[in-house]
Amino acid sequence: MTTGVRRRMGVEERRQQLIGVALELFSRRSPDEVSIDEIASAAGISRPLVYHYFPGKLSLYEAALKRASDDLAARFVEPHEGPLGARLLRVMRRFFDFVDEHGPGFSALMRGGPAVGSSTTNALIDSVRQAAYVQILSHLGVTDPPARLELVVRSWISLAESTALIWLDGRRIPRAELEVQLVHDFAALTAVSAAQDAEMGALMRRIAQEEPADGPFARLAGRLPALAT
Template identity: 80%
Template sequence: MGVEERRQQLIGVALELFSARSPDEVSIDEIAAAAGISRPLVYHYFPGKQSLYEAALRRAAEELATRFVEPREGPLGARLLRVMKRFFDFVDEHGPGFSALMRGGPAVGSTTTNAMIDDVRQAAYEQIMSHLDIAEPPVRLTLVVRSWVSLAEATALLWLDGREIPRAELELQLVHDFAALCAVSAAYDDGMAAVVVRILEQEPLEGPFGELVGRLMAIAPTVMEQVVADDRTA
């Protein structure tokens, strides 16, 4: 193999191993054996495990960023749900690697790792904003989108710890979370209210956002009864 071809092979092998187990548990000897080469040859291409680890994280970060790319066609709710499905596909396939990327792993606090994490978050933010297609977005919309990206990341990390909630439910819940964040901001800002109205105008009743409205309406009578009961008690 040529130099670059061998480097890419080693990165791929390392990423596969890091995706199956914590990077701390994977040795250079294992990477060399999986690649079918000697340990000294690994060091010929990478100065140490840390540099190989960062190269593998960089590839994972680039792949993760692509999961947020979605054609700007159809209702926003359906688009976001497809994005969440691809996002959780990645999380499911690369659990330990995803945790290492977002939590820092052996490189926690390093400038390189922090930059890669920021790049993924920025790519996700830009993709979501492009779907909203608003020339001059309200300040609160920027807060909503960035908060939602962070929420998706935190939710995925917590899900990996026990996988106690079905994936499909979390994917849909995160889409509903986006709508809820927008709705709360709309209560405080006319610009956000206009954004929400514009989104809902293009949403079918059977879509994710329509389903959220249906769920809220179903529990509304129970909530109101409790409010009234509490008021009488007080």
């Protein structure tokens, strides 16, 4: 389009632009504090035109959340190659990249944002948690998880969320340290469960045997005995 006249966007193109503008604003301030006027202004269109594409702020917020959810779920995908600890560490780096990029929006959402309680919002949050859960099971090579493994994986996912939220509140600990910590936490929670249950014990030993001596799991195991002295 080189006519010198600003071309008119198609409906879908305009919707995608508005979603992008909204996400950019939500990455800097809480969605509660961002008005439709601001979104319109940042997109270079009028407020009524925004309502033409999205009937209300909630529908724009949900569309933005859908794009962010798809983005986050895509970052969980990791090739099935190399040691598990190193794979999990790469995913944790991409998770913190996402949290870093979307700080205020992520905090507001997880702490009870403008659309919490909306079934669409809850379903999107659950779908991202489920994507993480499915990825982890596939990397563990487990198709029919026992209840204790499901508990460890799902509760660790919740631990990763709360760790990221606490990190965002002041960023007082370097994120690289927390990325490693969460990988170690996964091993530690698995070990705790394995100490009580033979099936989890067998899984734990299988994971440990495949880990190299310089991987994150092995480095944790090497450091723990020193704590007892």
